[in-house]
Amino acid sequence: MLAMILKEFRQVRRDKRTLAMMIMLPIMLLIVFGYAARFDIPEIRTAVLGPAADQAARALQEPFDVVEIDPSATAETAETLLRDGDAVVAIVTGEDPTVYVDGTELFTAQSALRRAGALPDDVAVEILFNPDLSTSAVMVPALIGLVLLAMGTVVTSLGVVRERQDGTLEQLAVMPLRPRDVIAGKIAPYFLVGLVDLAVITIVGLWLFDVPFRGSVLAFAAGVFLFLFAVLGIGVLISTLSRTQGEAIQLAIMTLLPQVLLSGMIFPLYSMPPGIRWIAYLLPLTYFTMIARGIFLKATPLDALAFPYLALVVLAVVVFGIAVLRFRRDLAPARSRPVEEVSM
Amino acid sequence: MTWGVRDLTVDYGAARALDGVTVAAPAGEVTVVVGGDGAGKSTLLRVLAGIPVPHRGEVSRPDPRRIAFVPTGSGTIQDLTVAENLDFVARAYRLRHWRERADRLLERTDLASFRDRLGRELSGGMRQKLGVIMGMLPSPDLIVLDEPTTGVDPVSRSEVWRLLAAAAGEQAALLVASTYLDEAERASTVVVLHRGRVLLSGTPAQVSSSLAGSIVDVDRPSDPSLAWPRGARWREWRPGGDPGGVRPDLEDVVIAASLAVEEGPS
Numbered sequence: 001m002l003a004m005i006l007k008e009f010r011q012v013r014r015d016k017r018t019l020a021m022m023i024m025l026p027i028m029l030l031i032v033f034g035y036a037a038r039f040d041i042p043e044i045r046t047a048v049l050g051p052a053a054d055q056a057a058r059a060l061q062e063p064f065d066v067v068e069i070d071p072s073a074t075a076e077t078a079e080t081l082l083r084d085g086d087a088v089v090a091i092v093t094g095e096d097p098t099v100y101v102d103g104t105e106l107f108t109a110q111s112a113l114r115r116a117g118a119l120p121d122d123v124a125v126e127i128l129f130n131p132d133l134s135t136s137a138v139m140v141p142a143l144i145g146l147v148l149l150a151m152g153t154v155v156t157s158l159g160v161v162r163e164r165q166d167g168t169l170e171q172l173a174v175m176p177l178r179p180r181d182v183i184a185g186k187i188a189p190y191f192l193v194g195l196v197d198l199a200v201i202t203i204v205g206l207w208l209f210d211v212p213f214r215g216s217v218l219a220f221a222a223g224v225f226l227f228l229f230a231v232l233g234i235g236v237l238i239s240t241l242s243r244t245q246g247e248a249i250q251l252a253i254m255t256l257l258p259q260v261l262l263s264g265m266i267f268p269l270y271s272m273p274p275g276i277r278w279i280a281y282l283l284p285l286t287y288f289t290m291i292a293r294g295i296f297l298k299a300t301p302l303d304a305l306a307f308p309y310l311a312l313v314v315l316a317v318v319v320f321g322i323a324v325l326r327f328r329r330d331l332a333p334a335r336s337r338p339v340e341e342v343s344m
Numbered sequence: 345m346t347w348g349v350r351d352l353t354v355d356y357g358a359a360r361a362l363d364g365v366t367v368a369a370p371a372g373e374v375t376v377v378v379g380g381d382g383a384g385k386s387t388l389l390r391v392l393a394g395i396p397v398p399h400r401g402e403v404s405r406p407d408p409r410r411i412a413f414v415p416t417g418s419g420t421i422q423d424l425t426v427a428e429n430l431d432f433v434a435r436a437y438r439l440r441h442w443r444e445r446a447d448r449l450l451e452r453t454d455l456a457s458f459r460d461r462l463g464r465e466l467s468g469g470m471r472q473k474l475g476v477i478m479g480m481l482p483s484p485d486l487i488v489l490d491e492p493t494t495g496v497d498p499v500s501r502s503e504v505w506r507l508l509a510a511a512a513g514e515q516a517a518l519l520v521a522s523t524y525l526d527e528a529e530r531a532s533t534v535v536v537l538h539r540g541r542v543l544l545s546g547t548p549a550q551v552s553s554s555l556a557g558s559i560v561d562v563d564r565p566s567d568p569s570l571a572w573p574r575g576a577r578w579r580e581w582r583p584g585g586d587p588g589g590v591r592p593d594l595e596d597v598v599i600a601a602s603l604a605v606e607e608g609p610s
Contacts, residue, residue, distance in 0.1 A: 166415045172412035174488075175436045176395045329396070 002138035004180035022249060033261050035276045041111040042271055047081045047182035049073035063111065064089070075100070082128055084304035085294065088112065097123045103130030104297045106138050108268050129297045136209035142265035144201050145285050148224075149231050150256055152194050156235025158329075159186045163243065177326035183320070186239075187232040194228045215284040215295030219302050223291035230284040232318035240326040259285040287311045345406075346370040347392070347486045347517050352401035354387050354540075361387040362399070363540040368533075369486065371515040374508055376528045376596060377521045379537035385521035386416070386490055390538070392519060393488040409437060410485040413492050414492055418475030422464035427456055429463060430481060437482040449477045452510070453503060476507045478518070487511055489520045494525060506529055511536025517597055525595040536598050543601050548594055555597045556604075558589030569607055572599050 012019060047068040048057040057066045067087055068078065075098060078090030082102040089112045090100040099116055101109045109127065116125045130137045160182075163169040172182055206213055213220075234255055244250035261267065262276065263285035269277055280286045287308035294300030302309075348368040355360045360418065361518055362384045369378075371376045378384050388485070391397050393413040394405055401602070405411060413419070420429050425555065430450075434442040435479040450456040451471045467472065472492050479487045490507070497563030505527065512532075520531070528534040529548050536544040544551045562578050571580040581600040592600070 051441060105504050167415045168421060170390065170395045171395075171415050171419040173395050175410055175433075176408040176438075177436055258499065296358050 002024050025254065029257065032258065032276055036262050036272045036280075037267055038271050039107060039270070040268070041108050043270060044089055044108055044112050045087045045270065046245035047078065047087040047090040048080055048093070049071075049075075049090060050097075053091075054092035056091055058306075060091075060142065062113075070136065079128060081271050083298045085290070085300070086321055087282075099123060099125045100237065101125065101127045103127040103133050104138055104293050105268060105277045106130075106133060106135065107271070109133060123191070134211075137211050137297060138293065139265070140205040140209050140211045141296040141340055142263070142285070142289040144198065144205060145227060145263075145288035145292060146265065147201055148194055148198055148228065149285055149288075150230035151197060151237045152190060152228060153238065153255060154249060154252045156187060156232045156302070157238035157242065158245050159190075160236065161242050161245050161314060161324055178334065179186060179324055182237055183324060184237060185328060190235070191228055194223070194232070198224055198228075204277045212298060213296050214299035216299075216302070220292070220295045223288060223295070223305075223309065223312070225259070226309060226316055227291075228290040228315035230312055230319060233316055233323055235320055237323040237326070240323055261284045262286070264289050282312070282315075284315050286313075345485065346474055346515070347404050347406065347519075347588045349388065349392055352388065352391060352399055352403070352487065354384070354391065354397055354399045359378075362391075362541050364401075365537070365540070367392075367519070367535050367542070367545070368446045369519040370532075371485065371517045372512055373532035374512050374518045374520060374530070375533045375535065376531035377519065377535045377537055378504075378523065378525055378528050379543075380602075381524070382539070384540040385537055387487050389413075389490050389519060389521050392486075398441060406485040411480070412431050412479035412482060412484040412487045414475045414479040414487065414489040416490045416494065417469040418492070419464070419478065420463040420474045423462065425460050426450070426466070427464055429474060433478045439482055442481060445453040445483075446477070446481060447478060449507075453477060453507065465475040467500075469496045472496050472504055473507065476504055480507065480511050480514075483514060484516055485518070487519045489518065489522070491521050491523060492521060501527070508544070525598055528594055534594065536601065538602050538605055543605065544597070547596040552592060552594050552597050553591060553604050555581075555600055556586060558586045558601075559596045559600060560586050560588055560590040570600075570603055 004046070041063055043065040045067045046060065046064045047070070048060070048066055050073065051071055053069045053071045057069045060066060061081050068081065075092050078092050078100045081087045081090050082100055088102045088105045088108045092098050092100065099119065101112050103109050110133065112299055113125065127133065160169065162170060205211055235252070238251045242251055244261050258279060262272070262280040263283050264280065265285065269280055270287070272280065290308040291305050294305055346368050350366045352362050352365045361458065365384070365388060367375065367377065367388060372572070377388060379385050387397060391399050391403060392405055393411060394408060395413070421432065421571060424432060431445045434446070447456065450459065453468060454479070455473060458470065463474070476489065476492055479489065492502050500521070504575065508518055508520065515534065522528065531548065534548050534551050535542055544554055546554065560580050561574070562580050565578045565580045567580065571578045579596055581603055583604070
């Protein structure tokens with residue numbers, strides 16, 4: 001037994017990457033998730049509209065954070081602001097004072113509703129987009145992204161590593177294939193499988209959990225397309241960073257965990273401290289969640305989702321760019337060298 | 345056409361893998377690079393094949409479309425069938441009218457009836473033969489093979505060598521790394537690498553006759569540092585010569601030359 005224990009200790013000691021991960025990762029995860037995993041809502045982005053907007057805004061106290069005051073706006077504006085994600089609560093003052101709450105922001109909506117209990121009786125409260133505050137309606141669109149992410153990152157990350165372990169990567173380097181040909185070839189099947197996967201889980205999700213789909217299918221397809229690119233790009237990048245399939249899976253899981261907790265899928269982004277929130281903005285699932293919830297539940301128009309679409313484009317380009325560069329370094333420089341005849 | 349490297353030096357960190365190595369691989373010939381583990385064979389092959397390895401020195405190789413590399417372990421793709429492996433190569437090299445050639449190569453190596461068998465289901469020898477066929481399929485000008493017969497049974501080794509000879513017959517230049525000295529006898533040129541340097545090079549006959557001193561066959565060596573077992577007996581290198589010497593074969597010469605470098609006598 002001692003022989004076995006000693007062998008394992010020696011192997012673990014030499015596997016510096018795993019060792020570092022075992023020691024550093026728990027500390028990092030605890031700190032990041034400790035700050036991110038908050039059910040309390042420190043601020044509720046609120047728009048105050050209608051003739052008495054200024055007065056009502058002054059009366060609001062924490063956690064209501066007034067992001068817009070517009071005395072000329074109406075209930076229609078309130079719905080637009082909530083649909084486009086500019087505010088979570090819109091208070092419309094006037095003859096029929098009404099508080100509109102975005103039901104897709106589950107925790108924030110619940111927090112706002114608790115406080116709405118103290119309002120005078122003549123103030124109506126209306127929950128938009130998810131009136132029953134259904135958890136499934138909020139979670140399923142984001143979960144579709146998570147499932148794609150888990151499948152796409154892990155499976156793709158194994159692709160290049162397998163070539164390296166089988167000893168065929170160098171053969172590919174010698175073949176007249178460009179690095180981008182190799183990457184495109186690697187992701188094409190997973191991209192197709194990802195699309196089929198997505199169609200199936202979306203249909204099952206809608207049917208099984210009775211989640212509405214109110215927006216444009218095309219807009220959703222565009223979001224999925226960009227998201228898949230970013231996800232598969234991360235997989236390929238991990239693949240170029242890993243020496244073994246075990247390492248690739250470890251790294252893939254490392255990228256999955258933060259996305260689960262930091263993407264806004266469970267905890268609202270703006271309840272996280274700014275130091276943690278910027279990590280969320282580097283994660284593709286954050287933007288997929290914005291797009292999917294917006295399209296499924298609020299029929300958010302394309303222009304209001306421009307930022308998440310653009311962010312996914314940037315992420316996909318950056319991640320793929322790095323992956324191709326790493327591939328080029330591993331596979332291609334020899335091609336660019338001038339080949340001179342050597343007289344022997 | 346002759347491909348090859350001149351004054352090639354490769355460093356892996358502080359360790360020098362190749363030190364001023366010059367090797368030529370002429371068209372229509374099989375050049376075998378022999379040497380022990382860590383001699384620098386694979387590094388030499390990788391540089392010549394065009395795999396990115398930081399190096400100094402001149403390298404002469406054909407256009408990527410005209411090179412094939414057969415890595416250690418054959419380079420066959422385990423999850424593809426024999427036919428699919430060949431199809432992949434044909435597409436990667438954008439070959440036309442390749443099926444007839446593939447069929448001929450498969451027939452010649454008795455792999456024709458295994459077209460639908462997965463790479464991982466082939467025996468070691470079959471896999472190596474498929475690897476060589478994959479290298480030959482595009483009719484490249486240069487085929488670089490890293491130990492294509494390691495771990496292969498004697499019959500398959502012989503078949504692999506027949507394939508290599510056929511490739512040379514098609515005017516390809518072949519550079520083959522091997523740990524088997526008996527294989528080097530089949531080559532047009534043998535290059536003996538030792539600790540990153542060319543120890544000996546020439547035709548097998550030239551290399552065999554290049555040794556200074558003589559080799560004796562003894563029951564018990566007089567100087568164990570200059571002796572190596574051969575069957576139940578010993579061979580011993582006598583740097584100063586010995587009238588009772590035997591006619592050395594390539595194995596004797598390579599070992600003696602390595603000992604000369606290690607032990608220092610000249």
